Amino acid sequence: MSTSSLHFTILPSLGLGDIKLGTSLNENIKLLEKINIRFIFNPSKLLNSNYIVQLKNCGINLIFNSIDQLLILIEINIIKSSIKDNYNYNYNINNIRLIYNNNFINSMVLQNLYNNIFGPTNQGDFQNDDYYLSYPGLTLIFKNVSKLYQINTNNMVEFINRNDLICDRILIHQFEKYSKYSIDSDINNQIKRSYYNLNLLNSIEIDQLNNIKLSFYNISKQNSFEINLKLQITLQEEILNKIGPPDEIFIKNDNKLNIHNRYNSSSASNDNNNDNVINNDVNTGEIFHNYFNYGFDLLYDCNYKSGSKLSKLIIHNNLPTSIKFGKYNKPIKISINGVNNILNQSFDQINTNFDIETSNPILINKSIEKFQSFQIIFNIDDDIDLNQKNLIYIENNSNRIWEILNNCIESITLY
Known part of the structure; x- marks a missing residue:
């Protein structure tokens, strides 16, 4: 997919071509992996500022909220020639062709957009000085209209036929009417989710005993379903039958994985109606099931005769x-012991x-990998240390491990 001839269809309230509002950050990064993109965020405000994925050569910004990492706004920057934007890179709108109702948009003049394209x-x-012309799910922005053209009336009759008012930006969103404050309001948390997967994970609930309830929505059947999990009890077969196969499987034969086990082989046997292990002296292996789309991993112990648990x-x-x-996609709703929105605090x-x-x-030093498909940009002036310091905390009497990065929760392990 070459950026020299990209065609994008404008779909008000829905998206831009294959880029759909309400889809996850990771889905869009994978979708655009063959395009030159970069990712912009503010590391000092990881949990309360928006993220931006930029199509560097096209002038297109995809804006995601940090709460659930869903696409809430698509911004198309329109300009006659290459310009420099706030993030210090050059792009050219001529690298893309915009389509609406099966017709190419050949002129960005207000007169043409209003009379011939959008209606x-x-x-x-x-x-301020900018003029916002809104349709349901679509907004056209004309920059510095009142300042440059001495137009200060909302009456379109006064300037609808002018041929010198060129659209500066096109916004695609899910609002009836957009304002520059919409993106920062609570309404962006009510975005309609879109999905490419069969099952949509709605929530994860964990009680004080580490009993787990996963709530899903099945796209094809259009109904909700739940599955209750118990550590050391629920069989792998039950889970696979309910939520489907993982995105990746990793088999590990390593006793180091047992350092967090709350039961030894004999006690596990007694707690599960004498479901004797295959061999008390030899670990026959453990299996990781990675569910990248759901944002979690499941680890199974293969040492039980009745099956992996x-x-x-x-x-x-x-x-x-x-x-x-x-x-991993970010899970939308996580509650533990009745405390909600765990990952967003x-x-x-x-x-x-x-x-x-x-x-x-426990202190662990990690370095951010060098991403080959896209560039990460820090949207602040301070120098950032890429050698992250992860802190590992153990929760007393609850068999939970909290991995913390820059005072944010990176992962939670139940064992």
Whole structure:
């Protein structure tokens, strides 16, 4: 897919070609892997500022909220020739062709857009010096209209036939009417989710005993379903029958994985109606099932005669500063012990709700991998240390491990 001849169809309220509003950050990065893109975020505000994926040579910005990492806004920058934007790179709108209703948009003059392309709509409005002309799910922005053209009325009759008002930006969104404040309001958290997968993970609920309830929505059947999981009890076969196969399987024969096991082989046997292990002295292996689309991993213990049993659940937050960024979708809703929105709170905010030992954390040094498909840009002036310091905390009496990165939760392990 060459950026020299990209064609994009404008779909108000829906998206831009194959780029759909409401889809996840990771899905779009994978979709655009053959295009020159880069990712922009503010590391000092990981949990409360938007993320931007830029198609570098096309002038297109995809804006995602950080809460659930879903696409909430598509911004198409229109200009006659190559320009420099706020993030210091050059692009040319001629690298793409825009299509609406099966017709190419050959002129970005207001007169053409209003009369020939998008048609009549309600009166636009001025926001500062810029003129916003909105359709349901689509907004045209004309920059510095009142300042450059001495136009200060919302009455389109006054300037609809002018041939010198050129559209500066096109926004695709899910609002009836867009304002520059819409993107920062609570309404962006109500985005309609789109999906490419058969099952959509709605929530993960964990109680004090680490019993787990996964709630899904089945796209084809258009109904919701749940599955309850118990560590050391629920069989792999039950889970596969309910939620389907994983995205990746990893088989591990390594006793080091047992350091967090809360039962030894004999006690596990007694707790499961004498479901004797295959061999008390030899670990026959453990299996990782990676569900990248759901944002979690399941680890199974293969040492039971009745079948492999769930031994660990690992939930990932897909932090941009993590070495695992871009691998997992961020789960939308996580609650533990009745505390909601776990992944969207800082560790300082949530640690008072749990009996977490913070006096002696385990320190792990990690380095962000060099991404080959896209470039990461820090949207701040300060120098950033890419050698991240992960802190590992053990929750007392609850068999949970909290991995913290820059005071944000990177992952939670139940074992």
